[in-house]
Amino acid sequence: MDRSNSSGSSGRSIRQSPYILLSRCMNMTDSHTNETPVVPESLLDSVSLLSKKWHPAIVRCLSNDDGLGFSDLERRLDGISAKVLTDALTDLREYEIIERHEISQSPLRVNYTLTERGKELDDVIESxxxxxxxxxxxxxxxxxxxxxxxxxxxxxxxxxxxxxxYTVRTANDGEETLRNLDTDVGVVVLDRRMPGLSGGEVLDWIRSQRYDIRVVMVTSEDPDFEILDMEFDEYLTKPVRQDELHAVVADLFDRREYSTELQEYLGIRSKLALLQVEYPEETLETNELYQRLRSRLDELESTGIDLDDVDAEAIERLPIGGAE
Incomplete structure (x- = not known):
């Protein structure tokens, strides 16, 4: 089928490349002078060079090194084929943008560097x-x-x-908290004890709605075994320090990108770490729910859960005796 025309019998237009459109513009003349091209030929040539996908990428790769070999460029330019790289290097050498240097003959080793012209082009590409x-x-x-x-x-x-x-919304009780909740909210800093609906009830409602919201429970009360049934992500005891609140909120926004298993792991770890500070080991050993969560933590760890993306400070805030 001949696609040389911009439209066929069906009347559907075929999208033209920027290069073709610039060519048309260049052939137009200023309506007042009938002499000056709208687009100078030098711009058209520059666009032709930079519109090729790998040309700017190769120039950028070579800008930060004394020289790179073919294999080095192939590794850095993820997705480029050997033939396309060879053709692109040939083009750039013809434009005198890069130079080829022979390092050794046996085995044959070469590397490529930018010429002065290439360095000037790199400044343009960076801009x-x-x-x-x-x-x-x-x-x-x-x-x-x-x-x-x-x-x-x-x-x-x-x-x-x-x-x-952050963009901060505020609420003074549980009912107002619910009115201010929607899918735009990423983190809730939630007082555990509030008049009307308590923080625990608000937390239950958030989880029932399956909102992708991380919750840090804030309270003047020391942690107790009731927290084992609460699906918060972090727990802070008042008075809260500014740096402490900042660190926890930033960490909770990061957690929104984690897998469900990793979020569960960190939530359980937070609860266990809190209770290990509050209660002696013998008391914890007799609490069935605590032991159940501890077993779940061990189960998640045994699956090889990846902690590489978790900020080290976040892990340090949740020390678990004997869990690692």
Whole structure:
């Protein structure tokens, strides 16, 4: 089928490449002078060179090294075939953008470096990359924290600590917390004891709705065995330090990207670590739910759960005696 025309009998247009469109523009003339091309030929040539997928990538690779061999470039340019790399290197040598140097003849070893012309082009490519990062990159997803505490002073303080880094919503009781909850909220800083609906009841509601929300329970009460039935992610005892709250909230946003198993593992570990501080070992050994969670923790560890992505400070905050 002949696709040389921009449309066929069906009337559907075929999308033209930027290079072809620029060619058309270049052949147009200014309506006032009938002489000056709208697009100079030099720009068209530059676009032709940079529009080839691997050319800018090769130039960028060579910008940070004294020289790279063919195999080095092939490893760094994930997805490029040997033939495409060979053709691209030939093109760039013809444009005098790179140079080929023979290192040894037996075995044959060569490397490639940028010429002065290539270094000038690399500056242009770097500027284009910076422009794209500024104007074309996807905007960062807004990170929303809901601070829920019936103590207005604490509510105001925690909000002030977080608002420079996050979009912060506030609530003064359980009912207001529910009204401010939606899928935009990523982390809830939740007071355990509030009038009306308690923090525990709010937590149960969040989990029943299956929201992808991480919850840090904040309370003036020491941890007790009731926390074993609560599906929070972290637990802080008042008074909370600013650096402590910042670290936990940042960690909980990271956890939203973790697997379900890893999130479960860290939640269980948080509970066990809290209770190991509060109760002697003999008391823990007689608590059936504690032992059940401890067994589940061991089970998750035995599956080879990957902790490489977990911040080391987060693990240090959750020490478990005998679990590692």
């Amino acid at each position: 284009l990359a910076d422009w794209g990062e500024t104007h074309l990159a996807e905007p960062e997803t807004e990170q929303v924290v809901l601070v829920a505490d019936d103590n207005k002073r604490i509510n105001t303080m925690h909000t002030a600590w977080l608002e420079n880094d």
